[in-house]
Amino acid sequence: MEERIQLQVSGLVKRFGTETVLDGIDLCIRKGEVVVVLGPSGCGKSTLLRCMNGLESPSAGTIFLDGEEVTSDGKKITQLRQKIGMVFQSYDLFPNKNIMDNITLAPVKVQKRLKSEVEQDAERLLKRVGLWEKRKAYPRELSGGQKQRVAIIRALCMNPEVMLFDEVTAALDPEMVREVLDVMLELADQGMTMVIVTHEMQFARAIADRIIFLDNGNIVEDSKPDEFFTNPKTQRAREFLQTFAYKKRRTHTD
């Protein structure tokens, strides 16, 4: 991990009507850092990520990506979004395009790169995740886990500097979760800067350099993963972690 600041969030406030979802978030993410954002449902995790790539515009505060401000200004934001990939919970491949075309569309049409060159990148990545045979298939012919791996590759082919993942395994059958998480682990190993929202606690602990715990629109903890999982500082975080723990069931033999 380098010292260079990749993503700088300062005083970020986001309101929907009268509801304040994010209430002054300060967050600084360095290049190559993997940050996992945890928090109860509805605490604003998705909103935070969506602000980071300009899908939501902040009510107050600023976000700087690589020294450039993320604003909702039309032309500038499409420029910036090429540096910041995002994968969502619902597999949002384009159903009217096959896998290869899904991947090459934006690099070719937005970044004006050579199709053959993008296809080479796509080939390398598809082979790595074992989906090269599916390049001509349409999204509906793929399982959820396969679609999510393609979605990650599609974002990667833009050569982003940061990747945002919003509960990418939440809608998957349990046996498919692993194949997607493995791709993300590999990506982290390669030094990608990542911001991840997930409910997979073991995965969070394994992949994160840093855990951010959000509650009531604020960052209430910002810790190393081991510290967070073994010894959370706040009551809220402790309660949150409890909801993932199971007590051993008592048997009747005694």
Add this chain to the structure above:
Amino acid sequence: MELNFDFMVKYLPWYIDAAILTVKIAFFGILLSLVVGVICSVVQYYRVPIIRRIISVYIEISRNTPLLVQLFFLYFGLPKIGIVWSAEFCAIVGIAFLGGSYMSESIRSGLESVEKSQIESAASLGMSNALTMKEVIFPQALAVSVPGICANVIFLIKETSVVSGIALADLMYVTKDLIGLYYETDEALLMLVVFYLIILLPISIIASIIERRLRYAGFGN
């Protein structure tokens, strides 16, 4: 019923000419109505201020007035303000005016059916609105809109029978003419029906093939 075949053979060329005219008016009218429909539906989809209101007014007028009245307005009304169009051109514009609103509504329902998450995932890839419309929204919308568009095409071809009202020698006009002149009612009506079927049946069949193929297309749900 005795049919006068000599009569039918003799006036066959009239019907052929009339059918060509009907097809021509329908073809260009429908083509234009698709252009109008695409523009109107996209403007409404993006909720473009002001223009959107104007288009709503157009759609209401277009849908709530008979085609014959629209044609009278174009053919007899416009010359009063100095715009003189040929009957044929009026017919094409009339069909486009009527069809534009129907096409717009069909295409719009397709556009609205494309999920918001598709647009966001295109946006997060840095795609502009125009590129997203062209590559993502429109193709998906079309698959949903096609049944409606096909129904409109058939509806508009049938509506062309009204252009006889502005003295265009289409199938309807020729038939009325022949009945008036020779009282060969059965023959004239039979040929009218046969010619409309010759035009419409293949289109119906093609429409249902397109619909079926779209339903099982690579990407349909």
